[in-house]
Amino acid sequence: MVIYMFYPISTLVCNFCIPLSCSVAFLLSVQSTVRCDPIPDGVLHMECHDRFFMIAIDLSFTGEDPYFEAVDETGVYTITEEYAAMCGYSVSSIPQTGYVELRASYFSCHTDNKDDKEFAFNFNLIATHKEKVATYALNNTCSPPLPWSAREVTCEANYMEVSVRSDISCPTGTKKDDWDAVVQTAYFAAVSDWQVVFQRAEQELMPMALSDARKQGYAFDLTDGRLVFRTPYGQPDSFSTTVNGVPVEVVHATLFSRQTWAVLMVDLVAACSMHEGSYDESGYMTWETPEVLHPLMSGLHETRINIGANGELVEQPVAEERGYMVEQYNSTVRISIPYNAEGGYRKSAVSGDLYEFYIFSLYLEQISVDEDDVDTRLRFHRVLTTPLLPCPVFTENRTVLEERTFTVYLGDVPADVELAAVRLNEHQYSLATNATNHSVTQVVHPNNTHGYTVTVPFDDPAVIKRFSKEDAAMQHMLDINYTLTVRPENEQFSHLVSVMALMDVSPPAFAAVCSESGISFKLDHRPSDYLWEIRIGLDPLTSELAAQHGYIMTNNSQSLLLDVPLFTNGYEYKDVTLKGFSGTFEILVRDRETSEVQSATVKTCPFSSTELIMCSTDGRMTVVADFSAAIPSGGVPARTNLVDKYCGPKEADSTRALFSFPLNSCGSTVKLGKEYVTYENEIFFSRKLRNLKNPSFSSSDISRVTVQCTYPLAGLYRLFSAYKFESDTAGVGRIVHSALSTEGPQSPTVKPTIALQTPVPVTSRNKRPGYRPPAQYIKVSSFLKRLQKKGENQSSQIKVNAGIF
Template sequence: HMECRDRYFMIAVDFSFTGEEPRFEAVGTGVYLITEQYAAQCGYSVSVLPLQDQVVLRASYFSCHTDNTDDEVFTFKFNLIANHEGKEVTYAMNKTCSPSLPWSPREVTCEENYMEVSVRSDVACPTGTKKDDWDAAVQTSYTSATTDWQVMFQRVEQELMPMNLSEAQKQGYEFDLTDGRLVFRTPYGQPDCFSTEVNGVPVEVVHATLFSRQSWVVLMVDLVAACSLEGLYDDDGYMMWETPEVLHPLVSGLHDTQVHIGVDGELVEQPVAEERGYTVEKHNATVQISIPYNAEGGYRKSFVDDDLYEYYVFHLYLEQISVDEDHVDTRLRFHRTLSTPLLPRPVFTENAIHEEHVFTIYLGDVPDDVELAAVNLNGHKCTIPFTNTSSHTITKVAHPNNTHGYTLRVPFVDPVVIQQFSKEDAAMQQKLDINYTLTVLPENEPFYHLASVMALTDVPPVFDAVCSESGISFKLDHRPFDYLWYISIDTELLTSELAAQHGYIMSNDSQSLLLDVPLYTHGYEYKDITLKGFLGTFEILVRDHETSEVQSSTVKTCPFSTTEMICSTDGRMTVVADLSRAVPSGGIPARTNLIDKYCGPKEADDSRALFSFPLNSCGSIVKLNKGSVTYENE
């Protein structure tokens, strides 16, 4: 992507295209590889931006190999050298740009790697210059000036000897005289630069005086570039950057300063800046810039250092326009990358235990560039996504604030859940230790988040029940905490005495309880009785040892074949009688009756008859005994 901006030309290349970090060459009268040192001297800035997955080249309009026509039309030619599958491929790129804004009399650019100042060649002598500095420069230049242009660097209370421009270029400085401007550029940290503090803000300054002597006339041009450097700190969710309103005493006459802010090398309108939360304030002749961490135009990245952290990056672009007392404009532009320190970015878990005996754990506040890779449940590693055969599930939950979460559901009965009895709580304890493995993308750097959940449940004993031809068999495996409950048939406690009384067959040892309940014994309920068969149901109740309240029950219904039977239920007598031996040959069971001749069978076949009638009807004979009442019919 190539674009002409106000004061520079930009090329942005995606890493997905180049494969590796690309290289650039400037094309002019020859081809020049843009190294780090060459870029700073010649007006290029190459930035690797991993958060945008890009490498960006910015070229000053006055960069070394740019074709300049009248300071209005600039033609750039570059080669991009990319690596494709181990082979280098060169792409030629060229673009012609015209600045969208007219040049100010004095312009200073504070790039990431160099300072550049350009002045209109017809600007009058600045009245803000300190007289002592100017006199010293005049005296030195007058005594040593030649017809060739020379440069003298000035430092505080230090007099430096002049040098010709070719010598200055060898030392890393660059001078250029265009049709209407004089340009001076220097990398940061040059021997002739000096650092100072202005209003407590570190500033790097270079003060160069160009001069040439023509007969009795000495031509002098004073060039000063000053750029604030550090001045960055974060405060309560804001990145902050400071720069002095006046960077150097030589330009101390500046006033009426206007400040505009932007991002990624592009200024934004004031309403847009305010909407995004960017603020510009002036305090004691210092300009303070405040940018919220999560402001639009910035970039966020997760980072692992044992735990999860995050940092924010903002590519600040700042313009200061000042007017001095001679009504000469100075336009100062900064390119600065602001970044926060590593900030803790913890994820969290919330636990919920549902009535259906399921652990539900929510892992939340997971950033967009972090993904869940695996979950370890009590030592059992489960990769994401879970297999369809597992009873535990995990669901991703998206949120509009650039975060997401995961909901993990694990039933208590899942084999990974540890089940143990808690004597202290007199209840079953379900425990689940969780180790989430999360990875930061695209590096796939892992980090881990631990959580533990526990639940207590009352779990009454449950019998296994099996049908047989003659009845129903119940089995209960003993557990250490089964003393919390007792077992009853209806309201009566199940004991060996009760079993003997009702005809049950019971055996009870340290391992298990076995109870065989023969058909027609006490406690059965019969339904759907026909000559072919019927259903017999038997229920065992589990009651709380202290309150006697029913906690659970085991109900078993089995089909039985109908043979000769007698039973009474709910005040009715039901009889199935085989009449083949009692009825004379040729008799018809359907035409039989009870003592009351109007009470015939409900159902009959060739040899059997089924009667069902209230106990006190059909001529039944009632006999009162000492401990019982007997009803008879025939």
């Protein structure tokens, strides 16, 4: 970044009151062709000020390296840096302001001056557009709004200029010794042509022709009523001194010419404050100048100061109302201006982080009157610049937990800074294509700043989720890395903010849907799912368990789907009738560390089935048998019975019958194997009923229905008891349709894995005369010991009839 620093100079003039008849003109042989192109509105600004003409052009229009040419009747002259200082032009291209600016003195070289009252300017602007050079003609005429003072001094950025009235009276404050030395030199060296002597302390005076002085960059001119002297800063004939602690540059020139018997002399002194300006912690830019810049000006008094910016002046009281401070101490004038005063320019800069600096074009006028009532106006053009000041942007977490969305505001973003990119944790977010799940919106403020609001839902993939045991909550963490760009330099810097939200963790919950064939469960995954364990009964739900029990499970990154077919492991059945029954399936959610049940998803659905068998864990067999293929003509299912003829159906219709009885009753037999035990019973038709309804019906055509419940021995606590049957798992049931006289192929069976948990109450059928309860208690372990004596491969068949073992 380049900052142009200019050092204004204050100038003092002392002229001997002898009219001059010479004039100075500069003719250059450089010629160029001018091509006039239109300039868009809003790009060009031309203004006439009290003592100069100003042109400002938008840099975005001119392209890189624009320059000006001065035009008069003698030709076209390129305004280079050196030529500008000699001829009264000041050109500054300050990217921070966005403009290239030309200030031209009313006494500049190629200005058409009419009686010091009307000044015509003609310039060419040379700009580059897409590698093509374009020339624009600029012209204007100005009339000074204020009358000329006896002395007019301008301290520009690159030169100082003095103009005096030619009829001014001789000053009374000239020191005799200094003047005598010059007179002696002029007397012996003077010729009819004008010459100049530049005085320096303890240095021999060497006269110089004006033509030679012009070659060194000095300019002299005589208008209708004023003598003009202009010199760039840092000339070989200048010298530096200190006045009241303020550095001052001085050029002391004396013009002289022999006119017959007399020597005509004009004494000129230019003295300028070289104070660079400073910045204090209170936020003020300060510039200083001595009240008296040179001893020749010691007679000045009744000083008045006007101050402003960008060539506009206001009186001191008005400036102080705007925050300016004008102090006079130790014969020094101190001007203090707030860093962000009206009329200044602000610019952002990047130096690791974001900084800012302020540029203020100080315009100061000091009006003084000496003891001879000669007024002098000194004008200073001074560019003040602050150092780089921290310009932090800030972030504010505006997240509302109930909305489950991060809302983060980035504020105090300057006008010349814009958001280029956003990174959410490790995910780059494009501002060009706003995603639907998170967004970035700009907020504009009236103080020439703006901000950005970033919204990101908690469940966005970019958000990191982690359970905190200390907080007993789920942490949602998001690092937002803003990349911002300073325009027009395209310098980038980053701003990082980390936000976190704590959300109470709830166990996962399944959605359940009934179907004709079973129940379907769905669980949408959450980041906290790893805290919980899903179980079916006592067993964790895994793909192996699902395959073992006949579940259909699909698990991906989004959700878990579990289809549980009817009669598979885990169902609980109730309200069994011939019309239907209810099936309930439960999924438990346990804490993975403590194994405590945190929640349960229980779904109960109505089902219907033509034929079914259920073997409960508490030792009850429930059967719905279908006799439509076996009942002879006129048969009634309500007249069927089990092995114990007193055990009839609880419910029957024209083709089916419902039985529900304890496993160790109604004539059931027990078949004990090495690993399993099977309870078996049969459903019969009444022989008397069969013979009466159909005498021709033979015994070989009589069908029977065998019903079985098989349990694993390892899960049994008691084999059977009059009071309790205990099994870890439900039994596997079978219904076998076959003829009494054959042992042919068995019919397909239904094999549910869970049956009713609630025992059926004892009915009057169980309280019949002659009823005897079954054996009271048999331990499986002792029973197995007796089996081992008979041989491990031998199976035993036990008939349980009316409680006899």
